[in-house]
Amino acid sequence: MFKYTIRYTKTKELKFISHLDTLRVMQRAISRLNLPICYSEGYNPHMKMSFGYPISLGVESVGEYFEIELKENIDPMIIATSLADSLPLNMKIVDCVRYEGKDSLMARTAFNDYSLVLDEFESTVEELKKVALAIVNEGIEYTKIRKKKKKPKVCNTKDYIEKMEVLGSEGKMVAMNISFKLTETGSMKVSEVIDMLREQGIAFKYYNAIKLETYDRDRKPLIYR
């Protein structure tokens, strides 16, 4: 069986479709293309396709990955170009390679880099830089609310955020880069960072978050040429 890792983007209004919806979009595209995809055994066979860690609803991404297993060895560029023609406007295929290894995408993922733009920003860049420093260096404690009767967990930002850089401002917008660590105890969400910024006194009306890239333990993108 032949595994392929594919990099894709999910931007603009597609930030409002869930991870499951994205899965379905890919399944249908693959179905339309008649790619010789492998199916699982059993009563309800499904396509052998796997995704990395899901991004939150409301977040765009230019560095998403998924994997498929095909029955035949097909030129990755053919897979990439035919998929590219079959997807909605704001979902694009960036790259496709054969994957010879054994680890799942999730197992290979260690860091996620994001760009965060705060709009109608009402504080100062200095204040924001101070908060960013505190988040990464000393760390700030916060409570993670969990679903399904699990007890709320007390976490520290420095366990999950490796870098947080304020890049600059233009008019009422401020741009930042954030690098998240994915650990055994989980990670931090963009929405949790937004809440934290507001709690620390940073004021802004809107925000836009875009995931830039997914990295492995050696700080290399999951498809690295």
Next chain:
Amino acid sequence: MVNIKELEKHLLEVEKPARYIGNELNSIIKNKQTVNLRYAFAFPDIYEVGMSHLGMHILYGLLNSKEDIWCERVFAPWIDMEEVMKENDIPLFAIESKDSISEFDMVGFTLQYELSYSNVINMLKLGDIPIRSADRDESYPLVIAGGPCAMNPEPVYNIFDIFVIGEGEEVLLELCDLYKEERKGNYSKEEFLKKACKIEGIYVPEFYEVTYNEDGTIRERIKTYDEAPDIVKRRIIKDMDNSYFPEKMIVPFIDVVHDRVVAEVLRGCIRGCRFCQAGMIFRPFREKKPETILKQINMLMEASGHEEISLSSLSTSDHSQLETIIIELLKQYGDKKVGISLPSLRLDSVSFDLIEQLQKVRKSGLTFAPEAGTQRLRDVINKNLTEEQILGPLKTAFDLGWSTVKLYFMFGLPTETMDDVYAIKDLAYQVKDLFFQRPKEDIKGNLKVTLSAACFIPKPFTPFQWAAQDDMETFYQKAHNASRIIKDNKVKFNYHDPKTSFLEAIFARGDRRLAEVIIDACDNGCKFDGWTEQLKFYTWSEMFTKNNIDASFYANRLRDVDENLPWDFIDIGVSKNFLKNEYKKALAGVTTPNCKEKCSGCGMLQNHIGGVCDRV
């Protein structure tokens, strides 16, 4: 265009924001500056329900196939989104362009269900469009309606400028052509309506007035524009093989009610079940050729990649070439793990060879609709099914490995007694015995029998259009009686809410005097009445009282066969005499054969449409 930044900011506050974003695969974006007609197809329920409606996909494709028309979609925002929109001054917008619906030339609603009327009004309000036709001048869109409920348009007569009666594939384009033509000169809404009413199938309510007798029944209909037609004829498509059918359908991002390729294999029905409005208003039975169906399915599959194909119609097993079609589909899609679903299966003509083939691909439960528990009552409603015809196929199904069965019934059918109600339980237990009284090694799976009982609602243009609906108390009594005696853990029993059925019955056979009640109810917060948790039944009751309307006059009154009915001005092709005759036969328990067995002279033959009438 609505303020996108504000909209996006708030989309994360609502459930399933993807309902409101558009840009799905196969959705159509055109340049609004260069088209001549902007049409908003309005479905008066949420996205997931509307996107499962085949009619919308057909008309969306049809209108957009014309280069100078841009058809977009608008759905009812859910309660949470409506609040967000009101708080932030975001008007109701069509999801392709995000433009407010007030900017369109036409807003066309499909009336699939009487309890969606309040949603229609609510959507107009959210779009800042005056509710009543008389309050809209040329600066507002034309508001039109079609669909099965348009067969009795009177309860919402003052809201819509135009009703489209019958099948829309041809008449909608004729209406749009007329509009485009009028727009070239000095456009006047009044002049346009005067010309439009002469198109066959178009009803302009403002050209008529209705007067009433002392007893509340209709005395007379008077034309206020003498060139308007006395009778509005239903539009019927003659050639199903060459009638427009889309090659691509929009593929939703989110899970919708029916997430599959839907192929319409035929229109109409031969059976003549006496409670069924669809069977009457879509006569005659017209099949599509297998080549047409297969071609359409192939194009739709290529454009979507769905995992299931549904062969849809009122009675798919009546297609004369069903076996051919399924064998061909299995050949093409069998190894691609695509499921083939056959809803609306009739028990008696099921070919189990076929079913076994389908089972190999995807296993789904079996659903049958006996509707009544006793043979006597089944004969009254002309559901020509004997006990053997129900149990026989079920036994075969069980032997082939099926173990999940759903059976549909109705309470309140004319002449029903408590014995008929109890017989539902007898039938269910017979089904259970059928499953278990087989050699042990043949019994596979866990039996699950679900009985679902609806409340009968008399509908216009059926032989039962004069019947009285049971009052709510009687429905509850029957439901509780049935529930009490069905005490088996393999058999589950549920029933529809009599309150919703009562409301539906009022509007189904209502007249013009109900219009203000509906508007009033919407003003008082009624919406999504078809959704159990949203129904404000108490408010509705108050509105009837406030407007001096006796609701049971419409729902529970046994009508005289010579009464003037609000929908008598529409000619569906089936004669009123035929319906009267069928009603008499029903009360005597006499059945009528189906159209393929023998022509019963309903009147369709004289309309020269073809289809099954050609066999005569």
